[in-house]
Amino acid sequence: MSFFKKSPWLLHYDASSCNGCDIEVLACLTPVYDVERFGIVNTGNPKHADILVITGSVNEPTREVILNLYNQMPHPKVVVAVGVCAATGGIFRDTYNVLGGVDTVLPVDVYVPGCAARPEAIIDGVVKALGILETKAAALKAGAAEPAAVEGSK
Amino acid sequence: MNTTWLLTGLIALVAAPVLGGLLAGFDRILTARMQGRVGPPLFQPFYDVFKLFEKRGVSVSHFQNFYIVCFVLFTAFATGLFFAGQDLLLVVFALTAGGVFLVLGAFSPNSPYSTIGAERELLQMLAYEPMLLIAVMGLYLVAGTAIGPTPAAPAVLDTGKATTILACPPGDTNRLSASNQAASVSSAPVPASNTVASNSTVAAGCGATPCCQEAGLPACGTPASKTRAQADRNFKVATILHNARQGGMGWRMLLNLSGIFLGFLFILTIKLRKSPFDLSTSHHGHQEVVKGLTTEFSGKTLAWIEIGHWYENILLMGFVWLFFSGLHPAVAAALVAAVYFLEILVDNASARLKWQTMVKAAWIVTLVLGVSNLLFLFYFNR
Amino acid sequence: MGLGKLSFTALKGVFSKPATRRYPFEARPPIAKSRGRIHFDDGKCTYCSLCELKCPPDAIKVDRQGRVFAIDHLLCILCGACVEACQKGSLSMDAKHGEPWTEKQKLSWHTEAPPKPSGDAAPKA
């Protein structure tokens, strides 16, 4: 029996989003969507978090930050890419400063489509991520080695 | 300490985290409802802590976790002591020691956020500690037996019902029996065997309960005058409870301590880390120092900090109970719940203030409400 | 000036129904115009590729010869330009939002073998 499913704490980082998905992630925490019903708390602190929610595409300066945040999170952890920019780079894919989706830097577990992703879609995505989190927790419990920290190729 | 009290202390050690977790669960649901949302399940705090135990931790310095163990041990120790009816002063200092360890733990990783959190926690201690001590003194003056008048010249007052020694809080029927021998016998509750059985109900009521001994009062059969000195000056929780209940102080206890009680409510907001004063760390990490004190802790250590807070909260609620201890237990319980509700309401109706404001406000409250109440007890309520 | 201006609202919250929509358990009534996800109806499509032309993020790829319509939902910004461009009404906006995926499905949608080899009489604008 794992408690990860009942108490997932998330950390939100705006990689280079237009704020649209950002404010929808925040809206999930507020009365109308209230994800605290599932025990989800926005910790704002990588050391407390289980789920890394990233909005927006990755560019050169944020890449380091994302890696830093991800590596500071203790295991087990999952990554949810919210919005099309976080998934593929979206409409900004072609610009000179965008490297692409979050998966160019980190292993992404769940992609949430939408521009901007709706709070309902984000809730669905996080709920889906919980299953993955639990599998990872079970693997760790069974004695699997901790996955190595993700290194950025400079 | 007799076995009954020892047992309650041990039970409290086990029960406090459970109750504290439930209290936190209620707190989160109520807070959510006040904010117009549904909120988490009642057992959410337990889920959180169990999850944290499963999670891997990251620690920056080796001492970090050791300090937290000390924090939890001291807090639990303080809680145990309190519910074992032991010395209130010791409880307060053990609690403070726990707090100091938490601060040390937060200092040790050397991260800027947790350092600022630790500094703020120290400022918070600076703000609430005087009032906490005044509260202890107030309780002591009113119900901690008494700083009796010198045996040679007891002041005598006609309460209308019977002649009572003034130093005894009004309505303290225990002392009625003693009034026969007012000049020579102490103001301490007189064991049944020593008393002229003029007021048999009271005497029996007192003698029948084992609380005289539990409270460390002169054992039945010993001449009261001999042990008077140690019985008189006593900070024990058991004594306070005994005097308040057996003495039937009722509302008068709260009335006599009204200033101190209000002041205590004020600092309770700091201690419970509620909104106007949740400077060093708060339940939600939306603030300038992220999570302040707890920023650098993770996994098991964070879970232990949470458990430590549960202990602390139950201890504080027990402290609040002391103010109501003269009342019927059901009334007292309802009042304690009301106090907690009030704290949640205040949490949800105020912004976080700055530390300067906090220290200033806490000290003004301490001076105005606490000290004046104390002076009143010293000079007018002897 | 006053202390606790919000306490009345807070107290009212304790005794009234919360504003929360319990989403996964109770979905709210759909709003008709809501832009949730592009729906493709393969029966009507003539593979004219007008939608591909109008799509700002180039999420739609149409192979006119092979009669393949492909849309990448992880690129689609839900602007609805393709729906407006579509002359045959084979594209429409679904009010329901898209589902989360654990894997990227790059070209995730329909492939259609030509049912009638009448050539591409696509209605070009």
Add this chain to the structure above:
Amino acid sequence: MGARTIIPFGPQHPVLPEPIHLDLVLEDEKVVEAIPSIGFIHRGLERLAEKKDIHEMAYVSERICGICSFTHGMGYCTAIEAVMKIDVPERGHYLRMIWSEMSRIHSHLLWAGLLADGFGFENLFMQSWRLRERILDLIEETTGGRVIFGSCKIGGSRRDIADDVMARLLKELASLEKDCHAITDTFMEDSTVAKRTRGVGVIAPDDAIALGAVGPMLRASGVASDSRSLGYALYPELSFAPIVEKDGDCWARTAVRVREIYQSFDLIRQCAAKMKPGPVDVKVSGNPSGEYWARLEQPRGEVIYYVKGNGTKNLERYRVRTPTFANVPPLVHMLKNIDLADVPVIVLTIDPCISCTER
């Protein structure tokens, strides 16, 4: 004591939903200096004008920022329309104004929540966002999107608001306006809030002008400057006056925005009253040639769109000067010799939109 510490504030920080990085040089808890570094969300959006055609650029322009998205789309379209000399039908203008005022309400309520969160008033944050959801519902009902409206196109509006929807919208807005008072009264009158905002981050009118402040920031310092009075769209048809406060502190900036919420309610009512049935858009053909500066009033202040067309379907140059960019110098000016606890409050009262600023 006196030892300096540097607090890294951002790019990931719970009080900042957006990545801006400030190195706060502290002496104890006093901020001696704040060194901002930006560039975390630069995407290179303006350059996309070379790859997307002018009609697609309207969607791209909306994604400059998700909070004031509608104004971005509208500003871009206004500029292009001026270059191409397109006359937008009256109803199209009114619809645009209704949506832009709705987005102002949504933006200000959102900001109010974030500010409340900045000074640790969680309930106020929740209550503000609870009300904001109601305006978002109206936006979704009329445009189909919650934060990205996608309703502005070159030549007018992509959607119309039916009369029955409009009637419902006005009714809901009236009830929302009534409910807003509980929140705004708290912002204006609660003493714990006043303790955190009054006298904090004061900026004098002269400084505000000299440092180039715009929008509510400038109006809070007593300068009546509102780009809506320049007369884009059909704002000259409506009666309103710029909202001005004198104190120039965080409280005054809050007051300006709070009063603007009610002003926007009023403007929407005026628009609805003046609107007549008719077409909402005109057909656009051809490519722009020439250049234009469009100045609009965003929730955050004056925003400028520069477009330069060369007769092809792609723009030669597209440039946006956003209000937050103009408000950063006054912010850095205010962030000196204050408490660390005041930093989030001051940063938030400029209503930073980093995503606009860096695009």
